[in-house]
Amino acid sequence: MSVISPTPSPVPLPTHRGCPFDPPEEYGELRRSRPISRLAFPDGKVGWLLTRYEDVRALLEDLRFSSDRRRASSPVRAFPIRDGDPRVPGSLIGMDPPEHTRYRRLVTRWFTVRRMRELAPRIERIVADHLDAMERAGPPVDLVETFARPIPSLVICELLGVPYAERADFQRWTATLFRLDEPKESVYAARDALWDYMRSLVAIKRQLPDDALLSQLIRGEDPSAGLTDQELTGLGQLLLIAGHETTANMLALGTFALLCHPEQARALRERPDVVDNAVEELLRYLTIVQFGVVRVAREDVEFAGVKVREGETVVASVAAANRDPERFPEPDDLDVTRSAAHHIAFGHGVHQCLGQQLARMEMRIGYPALLRRFPTLRLAVPADQVPLRDDMFIYGVHQLPVTWQE
Amino acid sequence: MRIRIDRGRCQGAGQCALHAPELFDQSDEDGMVVVLDDQPPPELRDKARLAEQLCPNSVIRVLEEEDG
Ligand code: HEM
Numbered sequence A: 001m002s003v004i005s006p007t008p009s010p011v012p013l014p015t016h017r018g019c020p021f022d023p024p025e026e027y028g029e030l031r032r033s034r035p036i037s038r039l040a041f042p043d044g045k046v047g048w049l050l051t052r053y054e055d056v057r058a059l060l061e062d063l064r065f066s067s068d069r070r071r072a073s074s075p076v077r078a079f080p081i082r083d084g085d086p087r088v089p090g091s092l093i094g095m096d097p098p099e100h101t102r103y104r105r106l107v108t109r110w111f112t113v114r115r116m117r118e119l120a121p122r123i124e125r126i127v128a129d130h131l132d133a134m135e136r137a138g139p140p141v142d143l144v145e146t147f148a149r150p151i152p153s154l155v156i157c158e159l160l161g162v163p164y165a166e167r168a169d170f171q172r173w174t175a176t177l178f179r180l181d182e183p184k185e186s187v188y189a190a191r192d193a194l195w196d197y198m199r200s201l202v203a204i205k206r207q208l209p210d211d212a213l214l215s216q217l218i219r220g221e222d223p224s225a226g227l228t229d230q231e232l233t234g235l236g237q238l239l240l241i242a243g244h245e246t247t248a249n250m251l252a253l254g255t256f257a258l259l260c261h262p263e264q265a266r267a268l269r270e271r272p273d274v275v276d277n278a279v280e281e282l283l284r285y286l287t288i289v290q291f292g293v294v295r296v297a298r299e300d301v302e303f304a305g306v307k308v309r310e311g312e313t314v315v316a317s318v319a320a321a322n323r324d325p326e327r328f329p330e331p332d333d334l335d336v337t338r339s340a341a342h343h344i345a346f347g348h349g350v351h352q353c354l355g356q357q358l359a360r361m362e363m364r365i366g367y368p369a370l371l372r373r374f375p376t377l378r379l380a381v382p383a384d385q386v387p388l389r390d391d392m393f394i395y396g397v398h399q400l401p402v403t404w405q406e
Numbered sequence B: 001m002r003i004r005i006d007r008g009r010c011q012g013a014g015q016c017a018l019h020a021p022e023l024f025d026q027s028d029e030d031g032m033v034v035v036l037d038d039q040p041p042p043e044l045r046d047k048a049r050l051a052e053q054l055c056p057n058s059v060i061r062v063l064e065e066e067d068g
């Protein structure tokens, strides 16, 4: 077995993009020469960075690595989101099996392929309403404000039973949590505010239940499932955050990419049969979880020829993996007709995105409806003036000014 | 061809039900995989293999057998 020699001196995570749609160029170089490299974290620690598709998948399947965010270093922030504070009950993204498995089994039935198909008519209605409002407002509009942000926000609020009218607060807290240069105090304050908000919502649902997910979890058809207020708060908060910041960015950034590749937009507009492939390809090509997925070694581990020590953080770059030429021919081309189903933009292994079928349904309905309603849709500013979210954990655009012929 | 599953490993990501809905569904109780047809007819065999490859937790095993 060939042992890959680690870099002599660890380097920080590459974050500077040349093209708005491509991951930083250094990833390609690393994938070729040092697919498993030493990574320097902002907190001063040293760990590892994986850039090959096969290695990233292998890591995410390997239960010798933990998802406990309290023990991991962040590749882009000097402090962890959970510093020494107790584990957030129910927040499955930071848990390991078997604990993780229990919560995952409690909520998965709300996010199945079939459930999401049943939800499709409601999503179509919401999309149509927002397109009507855009049309009434007339060009130019900010597509983030009018389309990309409100649609997934309204959908997840209805699904959970969170009052959409209260969105200004939780959208602001969520944005704070995801902004890189935010000081520690304000990140922790936003985290606590979100917690308190969800906690009081859980109390309200106990008094005045409705038919949505939070109330149904409280009712717990299976009595052994009875969750505590803490657990309900943790779960509810995770779903609310995850439902907001993700699809919204895919809708806006995906539209930006399509407007910059008019022949791809045309294919999506004119050929209903490419919609499913187009959604997978945009997920792959754009991989908005831009700084990768983080794991910590629970013990000293031999992994792909290197020795990872207990407690070291490993960053699995899903963005780099989704551009691995060994897995995707011509990986830097956006081709909405290709079959990219094996991308790992939703992660891999036990934590693979719980909301993926919801996100897919929103995109499958959203992109074609937008492109068909406004066949002349184009950017209202030069492409290099679109403000990019390279300062946020989840990539995308801050605004997307668009216009069309009335 | 025969489909075998290790349901204990399933996390309900739904890749199988998405890509091979004729063969897989997810239960209403916990969202985990349900096999609809464990001996797929020839025209569905590629889909069965795709589900095996895409499952993020190696739940699905497709056994190629000589019989139909
Ligand atoms: C295009 C949009 C989305 C992308 C790219 C995305 C990406 C991801 C990724 C990469 C993970 C794995 C994290 C890890 O392994 O540590 C994940 C997990 C998760 N996502 Fe998504 N996501 C999206 C939309 C959503 C939506 C709409 C929801 C709404 C409910 C959601 C809920 C979750 C949850 C709850 C987890 C944790 C699952 C677990 O730990 O078992 N996501 N997502």
Ligand code: SF4
Binding pocket: B009, B010, B011, B012, B013, B014, B015, B016, B017, B024, B026, B032, B033, B054, B055, B056, B057, B058, B059, B060
């Ligand atoms: S793809 Fe695998 S993990 Fe996902 S629901 Fe199907 S069997 Fe379960």
